[in-house]
Amino acid sequence: MIDLMSKAEGILLNTIQAKALIGLGSIGEVPVLLAKPQTYMNYSGESVGSLAAYYQVPLRHILLVYDEMSLPNGVMRIQPKGGHGHHNGLRSVMGHLDGCREFPRLCIGIGNPPGTMDMKAFLLQKFSPVERKQVDEALEQGIEAVRSLVLNGFNNNITRFNLGQKYKYHKV
Numbered sequence: 001m002i003d004l005m006s007k008a009e010g011i012l013l014n015t016i017q018a019k020a021l022i023g024l025g026s027i028g029e030v031p032v033l034l035a036k037p038q039t040y041m042n043y044s045g046e047s048v049g050s051l052a053a054y055y056q057v058p059l060r061h062i063l064l065v066y067d068e069m070s071l072p073n074g075v076m077r078i079q080p081k082g083g084h085g086h087h088n089g090l091r092s093v094m095g096h097l098d099g100c101r102e103f104p105r106l107c108i109g110i111g112n113p114p115g116t117m118d119m120k121a122f123l124l125q126k127f128s129p130v131e132r133k134q135v136d137e138a139l140e141q142g143i144e145a146v147r148s149l150v151l152n153g154f155n156n157n158i159t160r161f162n163l164g165q166k167y168k169y170h171k172v
Contacts, residue, residue: 001143005034018051018054019047033055049093060103069110071108075109
């Protein structure tokens with residue numbers, strides 16, 4: 001997602017800081033800092049917390065992007081705040097933001113492991129062609145959602161967007 005956003009907005013990710021690849025730029029007239037932690041996902045809070053402190057970013061201006069097993073593959077959701085939901089990366093970020101949960105997040109579903117498949121094996125496998133297409137579509141929709149969020153904040157468009165996502169792969 002960060003790579004796509006960087007490309008779409010012309011923001012070069014050309015600096016390493018706080019264990020993250022970062023780029024400074026803008027979306028419209030709004031200045032943004034894109035950060036792609038280079039740590040293991042379970043330690044991504046080290047980068048987020050350090051960058052937020054260094055650049056004095058208010059929590060409401062942090063947008064965390066992550067994968068979510070509790071959502072069907074390719075379904076995206078944006079929330080203004082929330083818990084970690086047993087996601088170790090989110091837990092790490094919250095820990096490095098002094099336990100605060102009051103930051104927006106965008107998650108893209110990757111589904112649950114089929115049957116009795118090991119969770120780690122599921123998370124490390126490649127997507128099937130159909131799953132890849134669904135995730136790529138969600139990433140493209142995520143670019144538009146991020147633009148809307150940065151330029152307009154949380155409003156009815158975001159709520160409508162989430163509702164549109166909820167059943168997008170259900171067949172009637």
